[in-house]
Amino acid sequence: MANGSFRTEKQSWLLRVVDETGRLILDFFAWVGGLFLFAVKSIPEAFRPPFELGELTRQLYQVGWRSVPLIAASGIAVGAVMSMHTRASLERFGAEAMIPAGLAIALFRETGPLVTGLLLSGRVGASIGAELGAMRISEQIDALESLAVDSFKYLVVTRIAACVLALPILTTIMNFTGLVGGFIAENIVSGMSFSLYFNRAFSALQFLDLIPSTLKTMVFGFIIGSVSSFLGYNTSGGTEGVGRASTQSVVLSSILLILGNVLLVQLILLLFPGRG
Amino acid sequence: MNTPEDVAIAFENVSKSFGSQKVLDQLTFEVQAGTAFGILGRSGTGKSVILKHMIGLIKPDQGKIFVEGRNIVDLDRYGLAEVRQKIGFLFQNSALFDSISVAENVAFHLRRHKKWEEDRIREQVKQCLASVGLENDGEKMPASLSGGMKKRAGLARALAMDPDILLVDEPSSGLDPVTSEEIDNLLKRLKSDQSVTLVFVTHNIVSARSIGDELMFLERGKIVARGSPDQLEQCDHPLVRKFMHFEGVGN
Numbered sequence: 001m002a003n004g005s006f007r008t009e010k011q012s013w014l015l016r017v018v019d020e021t022g023r024l025i026l027d028f029f030a031w032v033g034g035l036f037l038f039a040v041k042s043i044p045e046a047f048r049p050p051f052e053l054g055e056l057t058r059q060l061y062q063v064g065w066r067s068v069p070l071i072a073a074s075g076i077a078v079g080a081v082m083s084m085h086t087r088a089s090l091e092r093f094g095a096e097a098m099i100p101a102g103l104a105i106a107l108f109r110e111t112g113p114l115v116t117g118l119l120l121s122g123r124v125g126a127s128i129g130a131e132l133g134a135m136r137i138s139e140q141i142d143a144l145e146s147l148a149v150d151s152f153k154y155l156v157v158t159r160i161a162a163c164v165l166a167l168p169i170l171t172t173i174m175n176f177t178g179l180v181g182g183f184i185a186e187n188i189v190s191g192m193s194f195s196l197y198f199n200r201a202f203s204a205l206q207f208l209d210l211i212p213s214t215l216k217t218m219v220f221g222f223i224i225g226s227v228s229s230f231l232g233y234n235t236s237g238g239t240e241g242v243g244r245a246s247t248q249s250v251v252l253s254s255i256l257l258i259l260g261n262v263l264l265v266q267l268i269l270l271l272f273p274g275r276g
Numbered sequence: 277m278n279t280p281e282d283v284a285i286a287f288e289n290v291s292k293s294f295g296s297q298k299v300l301d302q303l304t305f306e307v308q309a310g311t312a313f314g315i316l317g318r319s320g321t322g323k324s325v326i327l328k329h330m331i332g333l334i335k336p337d338q339g340k341i342f343v344e345g346r347n348i349v350d351l352d353r354y355g356l357a358e359v360r361q362k363i364g365f366l367f368q369n370s371a372l373f374d375s376i377s378v379a380e381n382v383a384f385h386l387r388r389h390k391k392w393e394e395d396r397i398r399e400q401v402k403q404c405l406a407s408v409g410l411e412n413d414g415e416k417m418p419a420s421l422s423g424g425m426k427k428r429a430g431l432a433r434a435l436a437m438d439p440d441i442l443l444v445d446e447p448s449s450g451l452d453p454v455t456s457e458e459i460d461n462l463l464k465r466l467k468s469d470q471s472v473t474l475v476f477v478t479h480n481i482v483s484a485r486s487i488g489d490e491l492m493f494l495e496r497g498k499i500v501a502r503g504s505p506d507q508l509e510q511c512d513h514p515l516v517r518k519f520m521h522f523e524g525v526g527n
Contacts, residue, residue, distance in 0.1 A: 050388075143371035146331050147385040147433075148360040150353065 038156075038233075039226035045157045055158040063124050063159070064166030068173060070123060071116060075174040078115055079181025082106060087189065096190065100197050101204030103182040108205060109213050112175040114261055117220035120167060121253040125228040128159050129249030132232025133242035141233070156233055160225030167221035168214050175214075212268040219264060220257050227253040283342070284309040284441055284473040285330055290339030292325060292497075299325050300336070301497040307490075309440075312467050312474040314488035316481070316519065321494040323477040324368065327443045330475065331363050332356045344440065361389055364434030364472075368445040370426040372418035378429045379405065379414030382436050389437065404432040408462060424455035431462065435470075442466065444476040448483050460486050481520055493519070 086099050086106075132155060135141050144151040183197045228249035235245045285307040292300040299322040307313040315323045328334040329341055332348045340347050343359050351359065372381050382401045386392065392400075405411050408428035413421070421429060427447065434442060447463060448456035460483050467474050467487070478484050484491055485505040493501040493508070493516050501508055501516045508516060 138374075139367050139369060139371040140373055142328070142333050143365070143367060143373070145333055146360060146363070146365040146367075148357040148389060149385065150357075 034234075035227065035230050038230045039160075039222070041152070042157050042160045042226060042229075045153050046161055048153075050153070052154050052158050055154055056161055059158045059162035060166060062127070063120075063162040064169060067120060067123055067166070067170055070119060071170045071174050072177045074115065074119055075112075075177030076181035076184070078111065078174075079103065079107065079178030079183075080185040081181075082111065082178070083182035083185040084189075087186070097200065099186060100179075100182065100192075100201035104179060104201040104205050105209065107175050107178040107182075108209050110265075112178055113171050113213050113217045113220065114258075116167065116171040116174040117217060117224070117257045117261075118254055120163070120170065120220070121224045121228075121257055122250050124163060125224050125249040125253045126246045128225070128228035129232040129235075130242055130246040132156075132159075132229060133235035133245035136233065136235045137238055137242060152233075156226075156229040159229050160222060163221035163225035164218045165221070167217040167224075171214050171217045208272055212272055216261075216264045216268065219260060223256050223260055224253045227256060282309055283307070284344060285475065286340075286342040287326075287329075288340040288342070290329065290336045290341060292322070292329070292334065292336050299497050300329075303339070303497070303499065305492060305499060305502065307473060307475055309473050310467075310471050311489040312463070312476065312487050314484040314491040315475070315477045315494060316479070316484055316491055317494035318515075318519075319479075322497050323494060324445050326494075327365070327445050327475065327477055330441075330443055331360055331365055361385075361437055362440045364437065364439035364442045366427070366430045366434045366442070366444045366447065368449060370418075370430035372421075372426060372429055372433070374418045376417075377414065378410065378416050378418065378421070378432075381418070381429060382414075382433045384433070386436050400436060401432075404436050405429075407435065407466075408432045409458075424451050424458070427451065427455075427459055428462070431459075435466070438470070439472060441473045441475065444474065446477055446479070448478065448480050456480070456483065463487050 082103055083099060086102050087096060090096055090098055090102070132141075135155070141151045141155065144154060179198070179201055182201075183192075183194060186192045186197060187194075231245040231249045231252070235241045237244070283306045287303050287305050290300055290303045291298070303326070315326055317323055325334060329336060330343065332351070336349060339349075341349055344362065346355070346359060348356060348359055372378070373384065376384070379401050382404050383397050386397045386400060390397070401414065402411065405414050408431050410425065410428055410432060413425065413429075418426060418429065431444075434444075442463075444463065447459045451459065463474060463476070464487055466472060474487070476484075476487060488505060490503065491501075491505055491508050492499055493511075493513070495515055501511045501513050503511070509520065511517065511520075
């Protein structure tokens with residue numbers, strides 16, 4: 001009798017675990033599906049009038065222009081550090097002359113786009129998540145709708161579009177300031193001249209090194225914009241919810257950006273062999 | 277007998293649940309055009325949810341909602357936007373856009389929906405702000421306003437498009453009695469001067485008596501009493517009696 005009761009208890013405990021796990025999995029897929037539909041919806045909406053050019057300009061200023069100091073400063077630092085590391089390795093083989101070219105290829109193909117994407121997901125992702133979250137809980141999004149304004153187009157599409165447009169430009173800034181940082185480091189150590197340094201750097205670069213890797217940052221921008229807008233736009237749970245949306249925006253967009261980068265590099269290698 | 281033109285808003289068997297909680301249960305009522313209609317009841321009885329249904333911010337699980345004769349439940353976003361341009365909504369916490377000034381808040385939808393010259397928009401904004409006593413505060417940012425000023429700024433924004441219908445959620449919540457009375461007087465003046473249909477949600481029975489032509493009491497998503505303020509004074513329903521007596525003594 002006691003044994004039977006124990007078995008029933010164990011079975012009901014197992015059922016609860018299975019039930020709870022199943023619910024969590026279903027919730028997760030519902031959430032992922034919601035995010036996917038939210039992001040996909042923004043694409044046709046971006047090409048449907050009204051185009052909200054005023055808000056788009058404001059977001060380009062916020063996302064793009066106001067990120068320039070961060071990107072430029074980081075570019076110089078990243079370039080300088082990469083140059084120092086490259087020198088330490090190449091010096092052993094007497095190949096210091098290759099430093100500018102190596103640095104340029106590394107920056108333009110991978111480091112520049114990825115670092116810019118990660119920096120933007122921190123600065124802009126958190127800001128979009130928090131701003132839209134605060135607007136949601138203070139009913140400003142409802143207020144927009146009550147004034148016959150499509151809040152999705154006005155708030156979400158403009159932010160995603162600003163991220164998509166700003167990322168390639170910011171990546172280009174990161175790449176060139178990275179080269180400047182590398183030059184400063186190299187100039188201090190070896191006294192290499194500006195013209196020689198940049199001559200060597202660009203001699204190794206081809207146009208096809210620049211285009212795919214810079215354009216892939218548009219996908220990074222789409223990821224950052226849509227993930228952070230999704231989390232902010234659907235915030236619930238008061239001020240705690242706003243904080244959660246902000247943090248999750250950074251974490252999730254960074255993870256998706258890194259994972260997306262793997263796929264994009266594969267795609268670029270497939271389309272442009274040897275230029276990942 | 278009311279003709280359809282006399283009815284500004286009509287609910288027909290409207291039900292709404294959030295999760296397992298039924299907030300509105302088969303609600304049917306009409307709001308006559310040009311009148312002030314007050315919705316009263318305890319917290320959590322679905323008063324604000326009714327207002328949000330009236331402007332299409334929430335869709336009912338079942339039932340029909342007519343605004344000036346159009347069933348807004350079936351409207352697409354363009355149709356809904358047309359209806360919304362005829363409705364002003366004052367949110368409980370005003371919901372002003374905090375990144376732009378008070379005047380920009382009031383001008384926001386004018387710039388989008390009216391093909392007016394900038395001078396005319398400025399004039400309309402000035403008039404709206406003057407009508408709520410904020411003629412000198414247009415350049416201020418929402419964060420620098422007091423609670424009462426935010427309410428008035430929200431009201432100015434709601435009035436900017438000269439709406440046929442004005443929805444007001446808790447006009448006096450969180451305000452001192454003097455400011456609360458000012459807002460009540462403002463709403464009464466709007467109703468008489470501009471003949472808008474006013475639908476308001478309140479806990480304050482003094483405000484409700486002062487503003488409302490017709491009042492409706494809600495309890496657990498159902499209508500428990502409806503009529504003029506004088507009729508409700510005579511109502512036998514225990515909740516209505518308790519509510520009115522308590523508030524009457526309190527004030």
